[in-house]
Amino acid sequence: MAGHSTYVPKTAVGRWFESRLPIVGLIHSSFVVFPNPRNLNYLWTFGGILAFMLVAQIVTGITLAMHYTPHATMAFGSVEHIMRDVNYGWLIRYLHANGASMFFVAVYVHIFRGMYYGSYKAPREILWILGVIIFLLMMATAFMGYVLPWGQMSYWGATVITNLFSAFPVVGETIVTFLWGGYSVDNPTLNRFFSLHYLLPFMIAGVVVLHIWALHVPGSNNPAGIEKKTDKDTLPFHPYFTVKDALALVVFIMLYCWFVFYTPNFLGHADNYIEANPAVTPAHIVPEWYFLPFYAILRAIPDKLMGVLAMFGSIAVLAFLPWLDTSKVRSGSYRPMFRFFFWLFAVNAVILGWLGAKPADGLYVIASRICTAYYFGYFAILFILGFVEKPSKLPASIAESVLGRQGSAAAVGASAAAEPNTKG
Amino acid sequence: MATTAAEPTRRDFLFIATGAVGAVGIASAVWPFVSQMAPDAATVAAGAPVDVDLTPVAEGQILKLFWRGKLIFVRHRSAQEIKDAQSVDVASLRDPEADAKRVKAGKDQWLVVYGNCTHLGCVPLGNEGAYKGWFCPCHGSVFDTSGRIRQGPAPTNLPLPPYEFVSDTKIRIG
Ligand code: HEM
């Protein structure tokens, strides 16, 4: 992507190919010699983890689609067929269902990393907005995937979420009818959701390419939040970051496998093993855990339309974050006041998630309102903080932030190749 | 730029003409793709009227049935339930509607309403909630014995499907 290509193929065939399609050189410049800030911590490994999860979902998903039947009378049975009859069907389905959850675990870490270190600030606004778009596409994909097994939660989740659009005046009812392809959630709805559930991951893959392209123009942000200036501030992607990413990925996969093999239904709902019944709503319907904070915001507002707008707004506001945060300093490590509000925001988001799973009455509603107010208030606070906060002193360079003032001077002459092994 | 004459050229004409045809072409190509999302002919045809025999529905019972894929409640109300529904101050309601407007004249005991909560579509539970009409377990909407919204997030009353009495004990929905 960005041109750091020093790549010269070793063989004549390689040179012949490269002069016609310089793709190996593109990979070489993007993922081998690409200069990354030397101070990246493990929070920077989640991008790679996310890429892995997307591929894992596509591979397991396409395999499931070979055995799954997208029809209202057969979908539930075909999922049971996958679980009981298909060789390793249980494994592939559990990998896919838990894979969706792990995908969201990774994306939430990734988003909060960006929010803490100010990765959304100039010159990375487009990169950040592309990320918000990926997040939206992921939510749409996961929502429609959850409808496919056609259990009670699938059916009623689909009903409640599609009905959100009925809140819009005048056109609302028509939109909902067009989403359903009928007068209620039914076979046409299931059919189109399957088609779109198959499509969207590939659209995500497309946006991911843009996301990485936009990333490789300025390069990664880093825990110090200052730009790389000299070669001393960076290390080549390979082997330093390939190894770091791989190690984190393996640990992450261990957690993923723990869910798949030891408690595969922990994150799901028992009601989804009951076939969809349009005449009975389960006593306690809740969305998947990764939607809970937004669901809590929806329910916190007593008015239907305002509730829906607040919920969509809570995601849309993220896209404007680069302009809502007025501070020139990127990294939260150098912003004492910001740090307090940031962690409060993080805790607040978790509490919202907890509230989203509780019944919508009494104290829970009041608590949801307070948390919703802070969720939006955070962005207003960020706006003001930029004017009133006094940041602590920034290091002069990335190298200095890692090695200290002495070390950074020493590293110039000393064995620059051996030394980085102690850090990074 | 200097080479472009102030006079419209043949290229300008072709540009505008092609663009105009293209815009119409795109619009007419998009139309079928939007239209196919609407309920199809088979789904619409399933909206043929259905007859419901009311004789087996005992007082206090709520019958559930489907018309056009939508759930409908047929409720045989008791004298007390009718009285509760009628004695409400209509002006105090969120979606003001008199009980008489929600049933057929002389058939006060029969309430026929759509069975999906007007909030986000869950099925409310019958004979529950503060007004013993319906209670929606999803987000706590409470409906009275006339199917009118009394508490909770739902904005409107349970709507009435089109129906008529074809005999004393039989209704036709649709
Ligand atoms: C962004 C990536 C994806 C996400 C987040 C995702 C999410 C989900 C979720 C949450 C379910 C419900 C799991 C359950 O409870 O059973 C599901 C089911 C399903 N997905 Fe995906 N999916 C993704 C990609 C794909 C792809 C590329 C395909 C290929 C066609 C696919 C095919 C299926 C099928 C056939 C089912 C129904 C079987 C089942 O329920 O296990 N998915 N998906």
Ligand code: FES
């Ligand atoms: S769907 Fe009935 S209260 Fe929300």
